[in-house]
Amino acid sequence: MKLELGFIEIKDIQFSNECKVENGTLFVDAEAVKAFVYEDDDVKAYVKSACFDIAKPGESVRITPVKDVIEPRVKVEGPGGQFPGVIAKVDTVGSGRTHVLRGMAIVTAGKIVGFQEGIIDMSGPGAEYTPFSKLNNLVMVCEPVEGVHQHDYERAVRIAGLRAATFVGELGRNVTPDEVQSFETYGIKEGIEKFPTLPRVAYVHMLQSQGLLHDTYVYGVDAKRTLTTILYPTETMDGAIISGNCVSACDKNTTYHHQNNPVVADLFEQHGKTLNYVCNIITNENVYLADKQRSSDWSAKLCRLLDLDGVIVSQEGFGNPDTDLIMNTKKIEQMGVKTTIITDEYAGQDGKSQSLADADPLADAVVTGGNANEVIVLPPMEKVIGTLNYVDVIAGGHAGSLREDGSIEAELQVITGATNEMGFNRLSAR
Amino acid sequence: MSYRVVHYINQFFANIGGEEMAHVAPELREGFVGPGLAFNQSWKGEAEIVATVVCGDSHFAEHEKEAQEQILAWVKELNPDLFIAGPAFNAGRYGYACATIANAVKEQLGIKVLTGMYEENPGADLKDKILIVPTANSAAGMRKAAPAMAKLALKLMKGEKLGASCEDNYMPNGIRVNFFEKERGSKRAVKMLLNKLADKPFVTEYPMPSFDRVAPNPAVKDLSKATIALCTSGGIVPKGNPDHIESSSASHYGEYSIAGVEALCEATHETAHGGYDPVYANADANRVLPVDVMREFEREGKIGKLHDLFYTTVGNGTAVASAKKFAAEYAQKLLQAGVNAVIMTST
Amino acid sequence: MVKEIERAGIPVVHMCTVTPISMTVGANRIVPTIAIPHPLGNPALSKEDEYALRKKLVTRALEALSTEVEDQTIFEV
Known part of the structure; x- marks a missing residue:
């Protein structure tokens, strides 16, 4: 399956009374985006208000509480559309051509559960830790209608964000991309014939699926109701997987992370040179032990069935998902398939604790995204998009995290994407 | 100078x-x-x-x-x-x-x-x-x-x-310190895997720890005379979380009385835990801390007594060393109170 | 945490869903439970059935506490 991505560089966003992309600038009419977002019944029913703001790299701006980050894209050739099974109808994506508004994102903000939303600082020390400080962000701050059930509200804000991204992505349909890249993996036999001497490598992509507010959706299906299965890597790149997660901000995979999965990108870079990139294996992280056992059995079984030589396993979240990670790794290694895993650490504020909840000697090749408990001080920002009301209670914060001068003392956990377990960042620990 | x-x-x-x-x-x-x-x-x-x-x-x-x-x-x-x-x-x-x-x-x-x-x-x-x-x-x-x-x-x-x-440039000393690598994690993972596949040397960024073990204590001889305490890492706290136990990476534990409480309910107890979907525990905290069942056993004489205090922590993102310290501390309190056995529940 | 209570000399039973973690951290008496968000309950059941389920699990925990063990033992329900 072959996918072409046409990248349109977005260097600036400006509010305007029309909507267009011109010379690297996105001109956007907030009312038009809002009207499109509100065409959805759930949004109408549960989202009281949606306000827009713009945050640019280097500005003295803090966005919080952040729910999701989404890259606007549009399908210009081939089957399917953006976010199949959620926004577009269910069609297999991952082939044809998709235009990407690169350098920007839609950020959804506002309280969902109060303790699992994150912070994005556009400048200062916090900006070093989040990849989203480098983007031009169109921020949509949502407020719930009174008395709404938080599960309904999460769904409504999730859809609102995806709809905003779809609307903005559409503006890139007829723009000539600054750069076009193509990505292709092959059928099993075809791949072996093409690269007979290269090691067969796949990506075991673990999806957070612990509960209604800790979920990931694949073609619109709640991942906790799925069995471990196979995707073409280009399907992931084309919006097949979206985030519905309100988990600790530092190591949750936003929709942007799924669209720009760095493991997929870096395996493609070596594809046909040092390895044969066979496919992605997606597996969940459920709360029932039987599910953990079944899903990890299936990961290992598929690795064997595909005659793989090696896999990269990435995790999402921490705590009991550490067990899913270790189960996957152990069982895959026992099938004779070599593993390298990507995780992050909870080693305590002093760094002296054991970093993972589970361990096994077979997990002998580990890449870490850093210690999420490390304490950081974020200086006050001139402008806050959203509200600072939840800083003390979000995961990684504590009573008194928010100081009088507007500065924040908290663990890295609070920063969206800081210790990402797909290996999105350079942060590490020893 | x-x-x-x-x-x-x-x-x-x-x-x-x-x-x-x-x-x-x-x-x-x-x-x-x-x-x-x-x-x-x-x-x-x-x-x-x-x-x-x-x-x-x-x-x-x-x-x-x-x-x-x-x-x-x-x-x-x-x-x-x-x-x-x-x-x-x-x-x-x-x-x-x-x-x-x-x-x-x-x-x-x-x-x-x-x-x-x-x-x-x-x-x-x-x-x-x-x-x-x-x-x-x-x-x-x-x-x-x-x-x-x-x-x-x-x-x-x-x-x-x-x-x-x-x-x-010092030997790893058990203290994890963050720093920025030259390459992003995914790239390091691909390189590490290629080395592993080629049987070339590679260095894991996190060597797996080994765990110590404590031998089991003797069983409780007669449950009907035993005082049993409930403890949890599921973050059950009185409604409103009066001691502000953090949703993740907790800095302290809670000690709360359940003397005279027949069962936990939505109006009196909730969870402070940030790692799992809190809806079920908030609606009925007995699902995490089974006070209702223990009271029935106490009335029936199946157990001697349910200890008046329960101990609670948030397991989510809390460093193992802190969890260890909390438990070591309240274990001494339990000993002094004459508790014979503990039921620890985790989420 | 269970290990620290055991170390203090009090027999302890660990009721948890993810028994592999319990094994890794060194609990000696382990009773597997229902699911992470509701270890001792199941919101899909009626109030009565849910209570009966919880009673069964806690009964098993008490059995574990009154059973001599030499090594880490999972008391299946």
Whole structure:
């Protein structure tokens, strides 16, 4: 399956009374985006208000509480559309051509559960830790209608964000991309014939699926109701997987992370040179032990069935998902398939604790995204998009995290994407 | 003014002799001796060795207590900014002496210390207690080892923040420190996998820990006479979380009375835990802390008594060391209260 | 945490869903439970059935506490 991505560089966003992309600038009419977002019944029913703001790299701006980050894209050739099974109808994506508004994102903000939303600082020390400080962000701050059930509200804000991204992505349909890249993996036999001497490598992509507010959706299906299965890597790149997660901000995979999965990108870079990139294996992280056992059995079984030589396993979240990670790794290694895993650490504020909840000697090749408990001080920002009301209670914060001068003392956990377990960042620990 | 350093070396590096002179007792000389020159050169006047302790390796091993007392007395008197020992490369007794004396200087005099040796040197067993710079396995590695040790030594003397072990070149000491790598994680993972597939050496960024075990205690003989306590890591707290237990990475535990409480309910209890979907526990906290069932057993006489207090923590993102400290602390309270057994629930 | 209570000399049973973690951290008496968000309950059941389920699990925990063990033992329900 072959996918072409046409990248349109977005260097600036400006509010305007029309909507267009011109010379690297996105001109956007907030009312038009809002009207499109509100065409959805759930949004109408549960989202009281949606306000827009713009945050640019280097500005003295803090966005919080952040729910999701989404890259606007549009399908210009081939089957399917953006976010199949959620926004577009269910069609297999991952082939044809998709235009990407690169350098920007839609950020959804506002309280969902109060303790699992994150912070994005556009400048200062916090900006070093989040990849989203480098983007031009169109921020949509949502407020719930009174008395709404938080599960309904999460769904409504999730859809609102995806709809905003779809609307903005559409503006890139007829723009000539600054750069076009193509990505292709092959059928099993075809791949072996093409690269007979290269090691067969796949990506075991673990999806957070612990509960209604800790979920990931694949073609619109709640991942906790799925069995471990196979995707073409280009399907992931084309919006097949979206985030519905309100988990600790530092190591949750936003929709942007799924669209720009760095493991997929870096395996493609070596594809046909040092390895044969066979496919992605997606597996969940459920709360029932039987599910953990079944899903990890299936990961290992598929690795064997595909005659793989090696896999990269990435995790999402921490705590009991550490067990899913270790189960996957152990069982895959026992099938004779070599593993390298990507995780992050909870080693305590002093760094002296054991970093993972589970361990096994077979997990002998580990890449870490850093210690999420490390304490950081974020200086006050001139402008806050959203509200600072939840800083003390979000995961990684504590009573008194928010100081009088507007500065924040908290663990890295609070920063969206800081210790990402797909290996999105350079942060590490020893 | 430059920083003042005391250096420790053995008889061999002091040019007294080899194995045949390993019995010599500790001796204090002014200024640098032997390898100390290389340190002084690296420091370019910012720091200087003011005195050198020379001690025979066998002497230190056989008269450890006396030798240590003597050396500590000298170092105390000199009160340097740093005590540096070795490098000992793969010399076993020398490495042991360097690590042991450095640890004693740090612990007893509160002076900053540094040593260097080969990773398999038995002295490296103390790497979690003192900073040790890894070196080659023979003195041929001096040219590299001396500047490496000198660099870290200067950083310590200046009181600069210590970076990660791979950045500041010391043996991993059990303290995890964040830093920015040159390449992103996914790229490092691909490289690591390619090396693993090609049977080439690779270095894991997080070596798997080993776990200690505690033997099980004897069973409860007669449940009908036993006081049983409920504890949880599921963050069950009185409604409103009065002690502000954090949703993740908790800094304290909760101790709450359930005396006279027949069952937990939505109006009285909830969870502070941030790691799982809280809806079910908030609606009915007995799903995490089974007070209702325990009360029935108590009425039936199946158990003697449900302990009046329960202990609660948030497991989510809470460092193992903190969790251990909390439990060790409340275990003593449970013991004193005469509790015979504990049911611990986790989410 | 269970280990610290055991170390203090009090027999302890660990009721948890992810028994592999319990094994890894060194609990000696382990009773597997229903699911992470509701270890001792199941919101899909009626109030009565849910209570009966919880009673069964806690009964098993008490059995574990009154059973001598030499090594880490999972008391299946």
